[in-house]
Amino acid sequence: MLEIAVKGSRNYWMWIIFLLIVIGIGKIAYLDQFFNGLMITGMSRDVSWGFYIANFTFLVGVAAGGVMVVIPFYLHDYEKFHRITILGEFLAVASLVMCLLFIIVDLGQPVRMLNVLLYPSPRSMLFYDMLVLNGYLFLNIVIGWKVLEAERNQVEPPAWTKPLIYLSIPFAIGIHTVTAYLYCGLPGRGFWLTAILAPRFLASAFAAGPAFLIILCYIIRKFTKFDPGWEAMQTLSKIVCYAIIANLFFFLCEVFVVYYSGIPGHKTHLQYLLFGYHGYNALVPWMWSGFILMGAGAVMLVIPKLRSNYVLLPVACAMIFIGAWIDKGLGMISGGFVPSPLHHVTEYAPTGQEIIITLGVYAAGFLVLTILYKLATTVKEEVNG
Amino acid sequence: MEKSRRRFLKVAGIAAIGLGAAPAMNFAAKDAHGPAAASKVKNEAALHAERWGMVIDIKKIDAKLAKKITRACHAHHNVPDFTHEVDEQLFPDTRPVNHTQEIKWIWKEKFHYAFPDKEDEFLNEKFHHLPFLVLCNHCKNAPCVQACPTQATFSREDGIVIMDYHRCIGCRFCMAACPYGSRSFNFRDPRPFIDETDPDFPTRSKGVVEKCNLCAERLAKGEQPHCVEASEGAIVVGDLEDPESNVRKLLKEHYTIRRKQTLGTEPSVYYIV
Numbered sequence: 119m120l121e122i123a124v125k126g127s128r129n130y131w132m133w134i135i136f137l138l139i140v141i142g143i144g145k146i147a148y149l150d151q152f153f154n155g156l157m158i159t160g161m162s163r164d165v166s167w168g169f170y171i172a173n174f175t176f177l178v179g180v181a182a183g184g185v186m187v188v189i190p191f192y193l194h195d196y197e198k199f200h201r202i203t204i205l206g207e208f209l210a211v212a213s214l215v216m217c218l219l220f221i222i223v224d225l226g227q228p229v230r231m232l233n234v235l236l237y238p239s240p241r242s243m244l245f246y247d248m249l250v251l252n253g254y255l256f257l258n259i260v261i262g263w264k265v266l267e268a269e270r271n272q273v274e275p276p277a278w279t280k281p282l283i284y285l286s287i288p289f290a291i292g293i294h295t296v297t298a299y300l301y302c303g304l305p306g307r308g309f310w311l312t313a314i315l316a317p318r319f320l321a322s323a324f325a326a327g328p329a330f331l332i333i334l335c336y337i338i339r340k341f342t343k344f345d346p347g348w349e350a351m352q353t354l355s356k357i358v359c360y361a362i363i364a365n366l367f368f369f370l371c372e373v374f375v376v377y378y379s380g381i382p383g384h385k386t387h388l389q390y391l392l393f394g395y396h397g398y399n400a401l402v403p404w405m406w407s408g409f410i411l412m413g414a415g416a417v418m419l420v421i422p423k424l425r426s427n428y429v430l431l432p433v434a435c436a437m438i439f440i441g442a443w444i445d446k447g448l449g450m451i452s453g454g455f456v457p458s459p460l461h462h463v464t465e466y467a468p469t470g471q472e473i474i475i476t477l478g479v480y481a482a483g484f485l486v487l488t489i490l491y492k493l494a495t496t497v498k499e500e501v502n503g
Numbered sequence: 504m505e506k507s508r509r510r511f512l513k514v515a516g517i518a519a520i521g522l523g524a525a526p527a528m529n530f531a532a533k534d535a536h537g538p539a540a541a542s543k544v545k546n547e548a549a550l551h552a553e554r555w556g557m558v559i560d561i562k563k564i565d566a567k568l569a570k571k572i573t574r575a576c577h578a579h580h581n582v583p584d585f586t587h588e589v590d591e592q593l594f595p596d597t598r599p600v601n602h603t604q605e606i607k608w609i610w611k612e613k614f615h616y617a618f619p620d621k622e623d624e625f626l627n628e629k630f631h632h633l634p635f636l637v638l639c640n641h642c643k644n645a646p647c648v649q650a651c652p653t654q655a656t657f658s659r660e661d662g663i664v665i666m667d668y669h670r671c672i673g674c675r676f677c678m679a680a681c682p683y684g685s686r687s688f689n690f691r692d693p694r695p696f697i698d699e700t701d702p703d704f705p706t707r708s709k710g711v712v713e714k715c716n717l718c719a720e721r722l723a724k725g726e727q728p729h730c731v732e733a734s735e736g737a738i739v740v741g742d743l744e745d746p747e748s749n750v751r752k753l754l755k756e757h758y759t760i761r762r763k764q765t766l767g768t769e770p771s772v773y774y775i776v
């Protein structure tokens with residue numbers, strides 16, 4: 119099936135070459151980091167996780183979001199999702215590839231990475247995160263590939279894929295739950311120490327993942343002859359709508375608890391993010407933009423007339439996607455580290471080189487996504503045409 | 504088909520030789536070292552405790568003494584000092600330093616930073632100026648030990664929370680887990696910033712986390728930790744589980760506090776204020 123990926127239009131190859139160039143630049147920037155250490159990042163003793171881990175956390179969400187097409191189709195026989203299920207699964211694969219790359223570029227000693235397997239530590243949440251992330255990646259590759267192959271050959275997918283599909287549903291919930299547990303189980307970090315963190319992560323994931331999928335559907339419609347189906351996109355937009363409202367609601371619950379109880383160890387972080395703390399306020403405009411984007415996007419999707427507008431729908435989805443990225447990618451990780459456990463304030467901003475490496479990882483993910491989507495859309499064109 | 508089967512047999516044969524050779528080589532290796540290498544030799548003079556603890560008498564420490572203690576610890580443990588001027592000949596092209604990426608094992612903090620949960624607007628003025636020395640608390644329930652995905656950070660039987668710098672993958676989960684900010688990460692190679700390397704303790708490489716080890720290497724030789732030695736009696740270490748120990752005597756005589764006690768980590772460092 120892979121031979122499909124080497125036959126493409128001029129545009130296809132231009133895009134692939136562009137991605138390869140970005141990957142190459144990112145790789146050069148990473149080699150410098152590999153030889154000189156993480157000193158090239160904006161991270162510090164106080165803010166010991168930065169842009170890499172933040173993007174990792176966000177992309178785990180995008181990967182988990184794929185399950186929002188799997189559940190309606192496989193559990194509820196919602197036929198309209200038949201055409202886009204594979205897109206959700208392949209989006210999960212590409213996102214997980216990026217997640218794993220982000221973990222690797224964040225390690226101080228990447229060559230010792232396999233120590234996690236050599237000395238398995240069942241008390242560490244990272245151990246479980248490794249298990250569920252790799253498990254979910256494996257499941258999605260196998261399921262996506264087998265189902266697509268069956269479709270190409272116009273036969274039923276093998277029976278053994280069914281249990282794997284059902285298994286992939288708890289794994290999707292699992293990857294984001296365990297990723298939240300990385301943070302919310304730490305006694306000294308008031309910002310993360312909240313039971314709503316995992317539900318909030320899931321809500322924002324189920325908004326950001328499908329929102330991105332809708333945008334991808336638009337791109338597929340424009341560049342291929344395969345039509346994912348307007349009705350499927352409309353159903354997806356309703357899922358995005360409810361999920362983003364749940365995310366905002368969970369956030370308001372957090373705001374209430376933090377401000378009404380007034381416990382300083384919990385309040386100072388939110389204070390820093392929303393209003394600034396002791397004159398430090400680098401993230402304040404970002405956070406407000408993020409919440410305005412998510413709020414306005416939610417309003418646009420709630421109103422049926424706007425939601426079913428072909429031009430406005432991708433705009434609303436982009437707003438929600440970017441808003442969720444700011445909330446989780448910028449605020450969630452930095453916010454937990456500022457102020458530090460000793461209440462010192464060290465602000466964090468990624469360096470240029472850190473951003474280049476990040477873009478390189480994103481380009482690698484998009485390369486995987488492009489190739490997988492090329493396979494999926496070509497097979498669908500063949501079958502339908 | 505025929506060809507590939509023959510190849511498989513060939514490879515399998517080579518693998519079998521390898522499997523047979525491994526134990527033989529191990530045996531030969533064992534023999535070369537003689538039986539003496541197999542038994543561990545314990546230092547008779549080593550200091551032991553069921554659970555090591557520390558008591559710091561803040562009243563006995565002023566800014567000058569605090570500096571001396573920090574310097575003693577950092578110098579002997581090859582902790583890099585980013586204000587140190589780099590020897591350009593030995594380490595050419597050393598890049599400029601970022602001071603927020605510094606490394607500290609024991610250092611002074613103001614009261615409201617060392618004890619942020621005990622902040623009080625009517626606190627006795629004198630407390631604002633005392634240098635509170637902070638370091639790893641060697642917690643009984645250490646969150647860093649729980650977080651470490653490779654057991655590079657672990658609790659010893661005697662309560663010391665210690666690290667294997669060669670196993671650490673540099674994920675920094677322990678730094679997020681520590682509620683006391685006691686851990687530092689080697690964002691870069693520390694060696695250009697070590698004034699004089701102490702041969703009694705290893706230097707670290709870039710990309711690993713480090714922190715106070717309660718001078719386990721000195722306790723094993725029957726010596727007191729560097730900070731205790733430099734403190735002129737202000738810092739004492741001993742066995743918390745032994746009611747007759749020097750630290751337990753101090754705890755009986757004085758009112759002491761620990762950092763962020765409510766978190767349940769059970770710090771082993773006590774402060775007399």
